Amino acid sequence: MMDLTLTQSFSLIALNGQRSLEMTVPKKVALRCMAAAVIVELYMENGFTHSQTQLTLSQEVLDQSRSLPYRDVIVKSLARKNESIGDLRNWLRRASSLPASTLKKLESAVAQSLRNEGILEEIPHILGSDLYFHTAGVSIKEYRTHPKYYTSITEFLRADILEDGEAADETVAMLWLLRESGCLLDFFSRNEMEQVSAKMIALYKGNALAQVLYATQIRRGMELGIKQYFRMKKKAIKTPVGSGLNFVFPVLERSQAIFIDTEKMFPNPTARLHDVRTRLESKGHIVNVLKDGDVPIIKVDNVIYDAVPHAVYGRVPIHGVRLIPKCPF
Amino acid sequence: MSRQRSMEAILASDYVSIGELVRLTESRYSTLKHYTEEGMLPYEQEEQNLTRRYKREETVARIQQIKEWKAQGLSIPQIKEELRAN
Numbered sequence: 001m002m003d004l005t006l007t008q009s010f011s012l013i014a015l016n017g018q019r020s021l022e023m024t025v026p027k028k029v030a031l032r033c034m035a036a037a038v039i040v041e042l043y044m045e046n047g048f049t050h051s052q053t054q055l056t057l058s059q060e061v062l063d064q065s066r067s068l069p070y071r072d073v074i075v076k077s078l079a080r081k082n083e084s085i086g087d088l089r090n091w092l093r094r095a096s097s098l099p100a101s102t103l104k105k106l107e108s109a110v111a112q113s114l115r116n117e118g119i120l121e122e123i124p125h126i127l128g129s130d131l132y133f134h135t136a137g138v139s140i141k142e143y144r145t146h147p148k149y150y151t152s153i154t155e156f157l158r159a160d161i162l163e164d165g166e167a168a169d170e171t172v173a174m175l176w177l178l179r180e181s182g183c184l185l186d187f188f189s190r191n192e193m194e195q196v197s198a199k200m201i202a203l204y205k206g207n208a209l210a211q212v213l214y215a216t217q218i219r220r221g222m223e224l225g226i227k228q229y230f231r232m233k234k235k236a237i238k239t240p241v242g243s244g245l246n247f248v249f250p251v252l253e254r255s256q257a258i259f260i261d262t263e264k265m266f267p268n269p270t271a272r273l274h275d276v277r278t279r280l281e282s283k284g285h286i287v288n289v290l291k292d293g294d295v296p297i298i299k300v301d302n303v304i305y306d307a308v309p310h311a312v313y314g315r316v317p318i319h320g321v322r323l324i325p326k327c328p329f
Numbered sequence: 330m331s332r333q334r335s336m337e338a339i340l341a342s343d344y345v346s347i348g349e350l351v352r353l354t355e356s357r358y359s360t361l362k363h364y365t366e367e368g369m370l371p372y373e374q375e376e377q378n379l380t381r382r383y384k385r386e387e388t389v390a391r392i393q394q395i396k397e398w399k400a401q402g403l404s405i406p407q408i409k410e411e412l413r414a415n
Contacts, residue, residue: 001352003335044332152352159348159358160333165380168333 001152002117006044006170007037007070009153010177011110012120016145016302017255020111020122023100026182031103032096032218033181034110038074039095040173040213043088053087070109077102088212096218111143119146123284126300130258131312131320134279142301147286150302154187161199162192169209175200176213182230255303259312261320269294269309276307276321297326344373344382353385354392361392367405369395369412 004012014030042048047061061071062079077098078085085091098106114120125140127133133140157178160171175196178184188196203210260279266272273289273296280287280300291297296307305323312318334342339349347365351358364370365381370388372381391412398408 001336001355003337148355151357152355155351155356155358156348159346159351159361162358163347163380164374164378165346166331168331170333 001148004149004153005068006041006173007034007110008114009170010034010037010174012114012145012149013153013178013183014181015107015111015120015143016150017126018143019125020141020143022140023104027107028100028103029218030181030183031107032098033177035074035095035098035103035106036092036180036218037173037177038071038106039088039091040177040209042071042075043091044169044173044209048088048091055085055088055091068113070106070113073102073106073109074098089216092213092216092218119149120144121146123301126280126283126285126303126323127256127258129260129279129283129285131261131318132259134261144286144301147302158187158192161196167199167203172203172207172210173213176210176216180218185234255325257322257324259310259320259322261312261318265319269296272309272321273298273307276323298323339385343385345385345388346380346382350383350388350392353389354396356392356396364392364395367409369409 011030011034014033015027018024018027018030042057042061043055047058048055049058057075057079062075074095078091078094085094111120121144122141123144125142128138128140157171157174160167161175175184178187184196185193200210200214204214260276262272262275266275270292273292277287277289277298285300288299289296290299290304294309298305298307300323304326306326308322308324310320310322312320334349336352339345339353345353347358347361350356350361354361361370365372370383370391372383374381395408395412398411403411
């Protein structure tokens with residue numbers, strides 16, 4: 001397994017399951033965080049020269065960034081104002097507020113580098129298997145991270161933060177990036193989140209990098225409003241009644257619930273699941289059945305779903321299965 | 330600052346952390362934690378609250394062995410018996 005930079009590791013998590021052709025809100029937030037990840041990566045590799053509280057990109061970084069095109073995009077965009085940017089927090093703010101055109105260039109540079117390594121690919125979006133999209137012939141593409149790398153990155157992060165001992169700087173930065181991009185809840189259960197919060201508070205008190213990162217927010221305008229809405233929803237779903245609602249409306253819509261119509265009304269769950277699996281695999285998705293039963297749990301391209309038998313009622317009832325994204329832990 | 334070790338550095342090291350074992354064996358953290366708590370993966374810990382360290386070669390070989398036994402259909406108690414017998 002090859003070593004990846006912080007930006008590459010974070011991008012593999014943040015881009016997985018996101019639409020590759022359209023600029024959705026979750027993807028825009030992810031791209032802002034990826035731009036900030038480039039700055040953190042350079043900072044960790046001593047790519048800045050310090051003078052009091054001011055940071056300036058070293059000449060070496062300016063020369064070498066060409067070898068990594070995704071760094072080049074950010075460095076070129078910010079180098080013009082190199083003198084006046086200030087401390088690390090200002091660099092992060094400036095990088096994360098770059099215009100959408102630069103974010104698109106960053107996305108294509110990062111995605112290309114990961115595609116060249118064979119660890120990121122574009123596949124038909126899972127929404128394309130939904131009854132309404134499938135029958136309308138709408139084609140949507142999404143990114144998919146190689147499952148081996150996705151699991152390795154997320155499991156290393158979980159081990160490094162949940163275990164006793166000092167966390168690596170990459171983990172400190174990754175937690176912040178995941179928090180800012182709204183991905184953190186995908187990897188930790190509610191109980192684990194309490195441990196993670198305690199660890200992040202301890203890091204904030206004792207780790208210089210965490211002190212800067214954890215006090216910095218990457219949010220803007222409309223996105224901030226959406227975050228606030230999700231926060232309100234998160235509070236609501238902590239109640240028993242709210243947990244029921246969460247089954248229907250996932251906490252953060254980075255993944256979507258979809259309805260897959262089956263060819264007929266099957267007499268048993270196994271035949272129904274087989275039909276759904278065939279549909280998904282015909283669209284290029286990797287499907288693993290984690291648990292059988294009346295409501296099976298399946299994993300489609302790194303995202304876990306409850307496959308709930310369901311029917312849509314129009315002039316005639318259409319039987320099928322609704323896939324509802326599920327927290328894996 | 331403490332940086333994440335590269336794969337090359339991990340492979341040259343005698344001792345590894347549980348996170349590094351995750352990368353080396355492509356296993357889940359929760360699985361390895363469970364094996365550790367069941368006493369199937371011996372470790373060293375200098376003091377409480379410090380990182381648990383595993384002997385790299387021995388532990389990787391043991392995880393591979395456990396995976397093979399699991400593939401053969403053995404349960405965790407049976408695997409523990411096998412480990413004790415060996």
